[in-house]
Amino acid sequence: MRPSVRTIFAASLCFLLFPAHVSAQSPLAPARGKTIDVGLGYSYVREGQSVSSPVGLTGGNASITIGYSRLELKVDLGYARAANLPGTGRHNEVLSYLAGPVFHPLIHRNFETYVQVLGGAARVSGPVPLGVGSYLLGGWASGLAWAVGGGVEYRVTNAIAIRTGVDYMRTSYFDPALTLRGQSNIRSTASIVYSFVKRSRRRRLG
Numbered sequence: 001m002r003p004s005v006r007t008i009f010a011a012s013l014c015f016l017l018f019p020a021h022v023s024a025q026s027p028l029a030p031a032r033g034k035t036i037d038v039g040l041g042y043s044y045v046r047e048g049q050s051v052s053s054p055v056g057l058t059g060g061n062a063s064i065t066i067g068y069s070r071l072e073l074k075v076d077l078g079y080a081r082a083a084n085l086p087g088t089g090r091h092n093e094v095l096s097y098l099a100g101p102v103f104h105p106l107i108h109r110n111f112e113t114y115v116q117v118l119g120g121a122a123r124v125s126g127p128v129p130l131g132v133g134s135y136l137l138g139g140w141a142s143g144l145a146w147a148v149g150g151g152v153e154y155r156v157t158n159a160i161a162i163r164t165g166v167d168y169m170r171t172s173y174f175d176p177a178l179t180l181r182g183q184s185n186i187r188s189t190a191s192i193v194y195s196f197v198k199r200s201r202r203r204r205l206g
Helices: 005-025
Strands: 034-047 055-068 071-082 092-108 111-131 134-155 160-174 180-195
Touching: 034 071, 034 092, 034 160, 055 092, 055 180, 071 111, 071 180, 092 134, 092 160, 111 160, 134 180
Parallel strands: none
Antiparallel strands: 034 055, 034 180, 055 071, 071 092, 092 111, 111 134, 134 160, 160 180
16 A cells, blocks of 8 residues: 555654654753864865866865854865866866855754855866867966855764765856856865864753
8 A cells, every 4th residue: 555645744754853852862962052163174076167077176175163052154165176187287276265154953962964055255277168179278267156065973072073064066167258157066075173162961851
């Protein structure tokens, strides 16, 4: 027998509410109060613009988040570089400066999830494709940028956590007509996070 729409909806609702219920009842579940975190780690950017096809850039990422409870404000600095684009002998770089809100929808023991919406600017440099087999040796463009994504965070101790995430990041660069055009990128990060404000623990409820 196929389950009804009502049954599926009820099961989905229980699935969404269960983690929050467990978090509230679990002993030693993290109680997020005021937070000041600094993160430093690795970044990989799958850049949508290239002379022939999307390319991968690697680099670093640094961030500072300040907040209270589940809501934080994040400042994010990212840099990624490809040393040699195929067929050009030139490098490609993306430098981004972003900031915006971060929300933690799930907090369970030492495990958290987060979603973020960041906005700011980015500087993109590299060869400018002009057509099949032809390109300018290099150029650069600075413009508005934004990123939307999320990830998970695992707290090793009260002061140290491991954070991983994936974002859709929008930047701008020149197209073959030398017109500045929007550019789609996928960015993944892995960071070590240090908390300057010690996380308190709450006791078992009930």
